[in-house]
Amino acid sequence: MCSHWVVLAFCCLGQLCADQSLKPRIAAPHLATNNPTLTTVALEKPFCMFDSSLYPNKSYVIYLYAMKESASAISSLVTDNSSKPLDSTFQQTSGGQLGPYKAALFKVPSCASPPKLADVGDINKVSAVLKQYLFRVGDDGTCLYDPNFLAVCNPPLAPDTTYRFKYVLLDSTEGIMKDQTLWSDPIKTRRVKLPLKIDTWPGRRSGDMIVITSILSVLVFLLLAGFLASVSSAVMGSDSSAETRCMSQTIQQSEPRPQLSSE
């Protein structure tokens, strides 16, 4: 009897431990450097998260639910009373404001052969690796406005808003939820600053400009001073030479006169 309780206790603990660590994660930052952007978030697909709930001969599918963090106060249920997952859309929940909406559905990623991230460098393999490894929430900008669109719509998210995501494992024949992860940690999309706020003031003057301006101003001043000095010395020089010529002329004129008078 005691052993039964112990086993049960361990089982419960085991379940709790497993669930504590299973949350959708944001894609590896060294791979997807532009994440999250203004309106998109790239999440890692749920590798090896549901393996304990998978049975060999059944077909499963994974649903991704997204909601704004503020909606957790209103409703964060992704299933109805009979364990069937909700079919809510982006429009029905006002973009995740009133509750979670279904953003994607894809098949269970293989745990045995996960994608090799090193293959991203190869041009031929990169598309396949990215598709296998991550999912971009908010990728489809046109499905909201296309009346013929019938698949799951994944419209762009709102900027500067915190979102939470959850993966749900579904048995496709029965249509019943078999397992789910916890809600992810809050992930916030970017916010933008206005370009008007960019300060284009250049700051203090550079040294070059101060040197050039000051030295050239001094040189111009010296040049003008030199020009005035040479012009004035030339004018005064011509004045004094004119005087000496006058004086020598008068001396020459005054000298012969005494000779004439003596005769």
Next chain:
Amino acid sequence: MAKIDDGIHILQGLLVFGNVVIGMCGIALTAECIFFVSDPHGLYPLLEATENDDIYAAAWIGIFVGFALFALSILGIVGVIKSNRTLLLVYIILMLITYAFEMASCITAATQRDFLTPNLFLKQMLERYQKSETVNNNDKWMTEGVTKTWDKLMLQNQCCGVRGPSDWQEYMSAFRITHSDADFPWPRNCCVMDAQGSPVNLDGCKLGVPGYYNSNGCYDTISGPMNTHAWGVAWFGFAILCWTFCVLLGTMFYWSRIEY
């Protein structure tokens, strides 16, 4: 008497030499300024749109000043050899006017260079690149110039934005109004292109996977040529003016000592 004659001859020789150097520097200045005005890197539309294109005005002044220096140096050589007072007076006055113009050109180039900061180009890029609603012809002309220049810059130099592609994510822009963030986190030209001119992998570019987008900024490729331009005009002009100052002072002294 012989000593004074020798002194005058030495002064004449120095002045002729000084004028020869001025003439050659004048031609070099003209050639350098023509090179800058021809805008080999195609960056003029960016300056025109910031309305801060005075380094080009400085280069234009430099073209004409260089030619004037060459012509005046020939006049100076003739005046010094003939010891003609009138010629030398004309030479001095015209040289002073040319000196003033070249001084304006140097100071303009050095001052305007200070305005060309990364923030200036960032703001202009965000406000004008692929702007769809232009108010008048002038706006349209500037917008087209900025868009074409940035497209060419990003493609040829494998760069994106002023400081990096994050400029497009951090700030609101005219580009963002017409291009949704989901499809265009940054312009297509920021993606690594193949030989046909289309992105190698569009998803990789949008997600920012290293190797599929250009992660460095274009500021270095803009500021490099502009610095060369501004400093080439400012400092070479400054050097010519320092030399011309000495020659002019010598000429004024020589002129004041010539007898009519």
